[in-house]
């Protein structure tokens with residue numbers, strides 16, 4: 001796409017950022033919709049975050065995505081943040097408007113949209129959810145599940161302190177269970193979600209006993225590299241509906257794209273194929 005002088009600009013701030021799929025993802029949508037705009041990788045050292053954010057606003061950027069390690073810093077740097085970002089404690093999407101940086105967090109939205117698109121029959125009231133991990137992604141997943149109306153969330157993570165801190169810091173019915181979760185901790189659950197980095201390329205696999213999980217309970221692994229983790233393979237083998245992590249990444253990008261470029265983008269099979277061919 002050849003840009004005009006009025007091209008709309010956005011990008012992703014991270015350190016490092018070279019591995020990010022976001023420039024290809026937004027680039028696909030820009031080309032698909034024939035938009036006069038660009039979405040750039042923006043490598044920004046942690047100590048330069050605030051300065052870089054001010055500079056992008058001064059350069060006329062419409063806004064930015066923020067990825068590791070800047071998400072908590074973005075929460076502090078924005079002029080205002082929405083309620084979801086405040087509860088998650090991190091900002092991943094910023095819109096520059098009238099000289100202000102407006103922060104939000106679309107990870108919870110992306111998580112739930114992908115679940116609903118992948119498993120239209122999934123119902124929040126089917127039973128409690130078991131969430132593995134208590135890091136940044138776990139907070140977003142827990143907020144999504146609370147807001148969806150899941151009747152209870154059981155947090156299982158290797159650090160009992162982190163599990164308790166997450167459970168007590170959110171306004172829903174959260175409890176903690178042992179790590180790794182024993183079969184009894186999965187009883188009557190409607191959903192099991194892995195938010196740990198286990199199973200990711202370069203990390204040990206996540207191996208937990210799924211025998212306690214009721215038939216029909218869904219298993220969602222937010223790790224997307226590889227797409228088919230050992231957890232998902234085992235879930236499919238046992239007949240559970242399985243949801244991979246790529247769609248969460250794709251759906252979380254939609255609100256920012258819509259705000260910066262003025263078009264509601266869609267997550268399609270063609271987009272997934274394009275990104276998997278990367």
Ligand SMILES: NC(=O)c1ccc[n+]([C@@H]2O[C@H](COP(=O)([O-])OP(=O)(O)OC[C@H]3O[C@@H](n4cnc5c(N)ncnc54)[C@H](OP(=O)(O)O)[C@@H]3O)[C@@H](O)[C@H]2O)c1
Nearest residue numbers: 133134135136137138158159195196197200222245248249
């Ligand atoms: N699909 C998406 O859009 C999406 C979005 C965000 C993140 N993710 C993926 O989600 C994963 C977590 O991201 P994050 O930002 O939440 O990371 P994080 O804040 O570092 O949290 C990682 C979690 O994994 C646990 N963990 C790490 N190694 C472990 C091990 N050997 N045994 C047991 N638990 C272990 C950590 O436990 P401790 O607290 O004890 O260290 C922590 O609870 C990453 O793979 C990331 O790529 C995907």
